[in-house]
Amino acid sequence: MNHTIYNHTDFAPIGCDDCNGCSKCCTDMGESIVLDPYDMYMLTSNLKLAGGMPATYEILTSEDGPLTLASQNGLILPCIKMVVDEAAPADAVGTCAFLNKNGRCSIHKIRTGLCRLYPLGRTYHEDTLSYFVLDDALGCPSNLKTPVKIEDWIAIPDMDAYEAFLLKWHAIKKSLQSAICEGASSGQMTMQTVTSIMSRFLAVFYQKPYGKDFYAEFAARVSLWEKGI
Ligand code: SF4
Numbered sequence: 001m002n003h004t005i006y007n008h009t010d011f012a013p014i015g016c017d018d019c020n021g022c023s024k025c026c027t028d029m030g031e032s033i034v035l036d037p038y039d040m041y042m043l044t045s046n047l048k049l050a051g052g053m054p055a056t057y058e059i060l061t062s063e064d065g066p067l068t069l070a071s072q073n074g075l076i077l078p079c080i081k082m083v084v085d086e087a088a089p090a091d092a093v094g095t096c097a098f099l100n101k102n103g104r105c106s107i108h109k110i111r112t113g114l115c116r117l118y119p120l121g122r123t124y125h126e127d128t129l130s131y132f133v134l135d136d137a138l139g140c141p142s143n144l145k146t147p148v149k150i151e152d153w154i155a156i157p158d159m160d161a162y163e164a165f166l167l168k169w170h171a172i173k174k175s176l177q178s179a180i181c182e183g184a185s186s187g188q189m190t191m192q193t194v195t196s197i198m199s200r201f202l203a204v205f206y207q208k209p210y211g212k213d214f215y216a217e218f219a220a221r222v223s224l225w226e227k228g229i
Protein backbone atom coordinates (compact mmCIF):
# COMPACT_ATOMS: atom_id res chain seq x y z
CA MET A 1 0.00 0.00 0.00
CA ASN A 2 1.28 3.48 -0.90
CA HIS A 3 1.46 5.91 1.99
CA THR A 4 1.58 9.67 1.89
CA ILE A 5 5.06 10.61 3.02
CA TYR A 6 5.62 13.61 5.28
CA ASN A 7 8.53 15.46 6.79
CA HIS A 8 8.40 16.97 10.26
CA THR A 9 7.22 20.39 9.06
CA ASP A 10 4.20 18.89 7.26
CA PHE A 11 0.70 18.50 8.64
CA ALA A 12 -0.68 14.94 8.89
CA PRO A 13 -4.21 13.73 9.80
CA ILE A 14 -3.38 12.47 13.30
CA GLY A 15 -5.13 14.70 15.86
CA CYS A 16 -7.44 12.69 18.14
CA ASP A 17 -8.87 15.24 20.61
CA ASP A 18 -6.25 14.45 23.30
CA CYS A 19 -7.37 10.82 23.12
CA ASN A 20 -10.54 11.72 25.00
CA GLY A 21 -10.22 9.12 27.76
CA CYS A 22 -8.96 6.34 25.47
CA SER A 23 -5.74 4.45 26.28
CA LYS A 24 -5.93 1.69 23.70
CA CYS A 25 -2.43 2.23 22.31
CA CYS A 26 -1.00 1.94 25.87
CA THR A 27 -2.51 -1.53 26.25
CA ASP A 28 -1.44 -4.98 25.08
CA MET A 29 1.65 -3.68 23.28
CA GLY A 30 3.85 -6.65 24.19
CA GLU A 31 7.54 -5.73 24.04
CA SER A 32 7.13 -3.28 21.18
CA ILE A 33 7.72 0.01 23.04
CA VAL A 34 11.49 -0.08 22.85
CA LEU A 35 13.56 2.74 24.32
CA ASP A 36 16.41 4.47 22.53
CA PRO A 37 19.19 6.35 24.36
CA TYR A 38 17.23 9.65 24.19
CA ASP A 39 14.29 7.96 25.93
CA MET A 40 16.61 6.59 28.62
CA TYR A 41 18.15 10.06 29.04
CA MET A 42 14.67 11.60 29.46
CA LEU A 43 13.57 8.99 32.02
CA THR A 44 16.77 8.95 34.07
CA SER A 45 17.04 12.76 34.07
CA ASN A 46 13.42 13.54 34.95
CA LEU A 47 11.64 10.61 36.54
CA LYS A 48 11.32 10.42 40.32
CA LEU A 49 10.20 7.06 41.64
CA ALA A 50 8.35 6.29 44.89
CA GLY A 51 9.94 8.13 47.80
CA GLY A 52 11.58 10.63 45.41
CA MET A 53 14.20 8.10 44.37
CA PRO A 54 15.86 9.09 41.07
CA ALA A 55 15.37 6.64 38.22
CA THR A 56 18.51 4.84 37.12
CA TYR A 57 18.97 2.25 34.42
CA GLU A 58 19.40 -0.43 37.11
CA ILE A 59 16.21 0.51 38.98
CA LEU A 60 14.14 0.93 35.83
CA THR A 61 15.16 -2.49 34.49
CA SER A 62 15.04 -4.32 37.86
CA GLU A 63 12.53 -7.12 38.37
CA ASP A 64 10.01 -4.68 39.92
CA GLY A 65 10.83 -1.80 37.60
CA PRO A 66 8.72 -0.50 34.70
CA LEU A 67 11.19 -1.63 32.03
CA THR A 68 12.49 -4.97 30.88
CA LEU A 69 15.06 -6.15 28.36
CA ALA A 70 13.65 -7.62 25.18
CA SER A 71 15.03 -9.15 22.03
CA GLN A 72 14.25 -7.10 18.94
CA ASN A 73 15.62 -8.08 15.52
CA GLY A 74 18.56 -9.85 17.15
CA LEU A 75 19.45 -7.04 19.59
CA ILE A 76 18.66 -6.82 23.30
CA LEU A 77 17.06 -3.47 24.10
CA PRO A 78 15.17 -1.94 27.06
CA CYS A 79 11.40 -1.75 26.54
CA ILE A 80 8.36 -0.81 28.62
CA LYS A 81 6.67 -3.63 30.55
CA MET A 82 3.01 -4.39 30.06
CA VAL A 83 1.57 -5.33 33.47
CA VAL A 84 -1.53 -7.29 34.39
CA ASP A 85 -3.34 -6.56 37.66
CA GLU A 86 -3.12 -9.56 40.01
CA ALA A 87 -6.89 -9.52 40.50
CA ALA A 88 -7.58 -9.44 36.75
CA PRO A 89 -9.05 -12.47 34.96
CA ALA A 90 -6.61 -14.93 33.38
CA ASP A 91 -7.24 -13.63 29.86
CA ALA A 92 -6.74 -9.94 30.79
CA VAL A 93 -4.28 -8.06 28.62
CA GLY A 94 -1.41 -6.06 30.06
CA THR A 95 -1.30 -2.29 30.27
CA CYS A 96 1.76 -0.06 30.16
CA ALA A 97 3.59 0.15 33.49
CA PHE A 98 3.35 3.96 33.22
CA LEU A 99 -0.42 4.10 32.68
CA ASN A 100 -2.08 5.47 35.83
CA LYS A 101 -5.35 4.38 37.44
CA ASN A 102 -7.24 7.04 35.50
CA GLY A 103 -6.05 5.56 32.21
CA ARG A 104 -3.64 8.44 31.56
CA CYS A 105 0.10 8.42 30.93
CA SER A 106 1.95 9.18 34.18
CA ILE A 107 5.06 10.25 32.27
CA HIS A 108 3.35 12.21 29.51
CA LYS A 109 5.96 15.00 29.32
CA ILE A 110 8.83 12.53 29.12
CA ARG A 111 7.12 9.64 27.30
CA THR A 112 9.17 7.68 24.81
CA GLY A 113 9.77 8.63 21.19
CA LEU A 114 7.59 5.75 19.98
CA CYS A 115 4.70 6.90 22.20
CA ARG A 116 5.09 10.43 20.83
CA LEU A 117 5.11 9.16 17.26
CA TYR A 118 1.94 7.05 17.28
CA PRO A 119 -0.13 6.87 15.01
CA LEU A 120 2.80 7.72 12.73
CA GLY A 121 5.52 5.43 11.50
CA ARG A 122 9.03 6.48 10.42
CA THR A 123 10.98 5.57 7.29
CA TYR A 124 14.74 5.93 7.21
CA HIS A 125 16.64 7.06 4.10
CA GLU A 126 20.36 7.61 3.71
CA ASP A 127 20.51 10.99 5.43
CA THR A 128 16.90 11.92 6.05
CA LEU A 129 13.86 10.36 7.58
CA SER A 130 10.20 10.71 6.78
CA TYR A 131 6.87 9.90 8.36
CA PHE A 132 3.67 8.15 7.31
CA VAL A 133 0.35 7.39 9.00
CA LEU A 134 0.24 3.74 10.08
CA ASP A 135 -2.34 1.55 8.33
CA ASP A 136 -5.29 1.15 10.66
CA ALA A 137 -3.15 2.80 13.40
CA LEU A 138 -3.41 -0.42 15.44
CA GLY A 139 -7.12 0.06 15.90
CA CYS A 140 -7.14 3.66 17.18
CA PRO A 141 -10.87 4.30 17.65
CA SER A 142 -10.67 8.08 17.12
CA ASN A 143 -12.32 9.17 13.89
CA LEU A 144 -11.35 12.77 14.37
CA LYS A 145 -7.89 12.80 12.79
CA THR A 146 -7.49 16.55 12.49
CA PRO A 147 -4.37 17.79 10.70
CA VAL A 148 -1.48 18.44 13.07
CA LYS A 149 2.06 19.59 12.28
CA ILE A 150 4.27 16.59 12.88
CA GLU A 151 6.97 18.43 14.86
CA ASP A 152 4.25 19.79 17.18
CA TRP A 153 2.82 16.30 17.60
CA ILE A 154 6.19 14.80 18.53
CA ALA A 155 7.02 17.88 20.62
CA ILE A 156 10.71 17.30 21.14
CA PRO A 157 12.83 20.50 21.04
CA ASP A 158 15.28 20.86 18.14
CA MET A 159 13.82 18.36 15.69
CA ASP A 160 16.86 18.63 13.40
CA ALA A 161 19.20 17.47 16.16
CA TYR A 162 16.71 14.80 17.25
CA GLU A 163 16.34 13.43 13.72
CA ALA A 164 20.14 13.44 13.23
CA PHE A 165 20.38 11.37 16.42
CA LEU A 166 17.64 8.98 15.20
CA LEU A 167 19.41 8.47 11.87
CA LYS A 168 22.72 7.68 13.57
CA TRP A 169 21.04 5.39 16.08
CA HIS A 170 19.23 3.54 13.30
CA ALA A 171 22.51 3.08 11.39
CA ILE A 172 24.32 1.76 14.51
CA LYS A 173 21.56 -0.78 15.23
CA LYS A 174 21.38 -1.89 11.60
CA SER A 175 25.11 -2.41 11.36
CA LEU A 176 25.18 -4.34 14.66
CA GLN A 177 22.22 -6.49 13.57
CA SER A 178 24.00 -7.42 10.33
CA ALA A 179 27.28 -8.19 12.11
CA ILE A 180 25.53 -10.44 14.65
CA CYS A 181 23.40 -12.13 12.02
CA GLU A 182 26.35 -12.83 9.71
CA GLY A 183 28.66 -13.85 12.57
CA ALA A 184 26.09 -16.24 14.04
CA SER A 185 25.11 -17.82 10.71
CA SER A 186 28.73 -18.35 9.62
CA GLY A 187 29.57 -19.83 13.02
CA GLN A 188 32.25 -17.16 13.62
CA MET A 189 30.36 -15.69 16.58
CA THR A 190 29.47 -17.84 19.56
CA MET A 191 26.48 -17.09 21.79
CA GLN A 192 28.98 -15.99 24.44
CA THR A 193 30.47 -13.43 22.03
CA VAL A 194 27.01 -12.11 21.11
CA THR A 195 26.12 -11.77 24.80
CA SER A 196 29.31 -9.91 25.51
CA ILE A 197 28.77 -7.53 22.53
CA MET A 198 25.21 -6.82 23.70
CA SER A 199 26.39 -6.18 27.29
CA ARG A 200 28.88 -3.64 25.99
CA PHE A 201 26.21 -2.06 23.76
CA LEU A 202 23.85 -1.61 26.72
CA ALA A 203 26.68 -0.32 28.92
CA VAL A 204 27.86 2.26 26.36
CA PHE A 205 24.46 3.60 25.28
CA TYR A 206 22.09 3.05 28.20
CA GLN A 207 23.59 2.23 31.58
CA LYS A 208 25.70 5.26 32.36
CA PRO A 209 23.50 8.30 33.10
CA TYR A 210 23.60 11.06 30.48
CA GLY A 211 24.56 14.62 31.45
CA LYS A 212 22.69 17.74 30.34
CA ASP A 213 23.97 17.89 26.73
CA PHE A 214 22.50 14.67 25.40
CA TYR A 215 23.51 15.07 21.75
CA ALA A 216 27.18 15.87 22.52
CA GLU A 217 27.33 12.96 24.92
CA PHE A 218 25.67 10.60 22.48
CA ALA A 219 28.28 11.60 19.84
CA ALA A 220 31.07 10.83 22.32
CA ARG A 221 29.54 7.43 23.08
CA VAL A 222 29.24 6.66 19.37
CA SER A 223 32.97 7.33 19.04
CA LEU A 224 33.67 5.03 21.97
CA TRP A 225 31.46 2.33 20.48
CA GLU A 226 32.97 2.61 17.00
CA LYS A 227 36.51 2.50 18.36
CA GLY A 228 35.58 -0.67 20.18
CA ILE A 229 36.79 0.71 23.54
S1 SF4 B 1 4.58 5.52 28.31
FE1 SF4 B 1 2.65 6.63 28.43
S2 SF4 B 1 2.04 6.99 26.30
FE2 SF4 B 1 3.59 5.38 26.29
S3 SF4 B 1 2.44 3.46 26.32
FE3 SF4 B 1 2.94 4.00 28.44
S4 SF4 B 1 1.17 5.12 29.22
FE4 SF4 B 1 1.04 5.08 26.97
Ligand code: SF4
Nearest residue numbers: 019022023024025140
Ligand atom coordinates in the same frame (compact mmCIF):
# COMPACT_ATOMS: atom_id res chain seq x y z
S1 SF4 C 1 -5.72 4.56 20.38
FE1 SF4 C 1 -5.93 6.61 19.42
S2 SF4 C 1 -7.42 7.74 20.70
FE2 SF4 C 1 -6.75 5.90 21.85
S3 SF4 C 1 -5.03 6.65 23.15
FE3 SF4 C 1 -4.14 5.87 21.27
S4 SF4 C 1 -3.97 7.64 19.86
FE4 SF4 C 1 -5.40 8.19 21.51
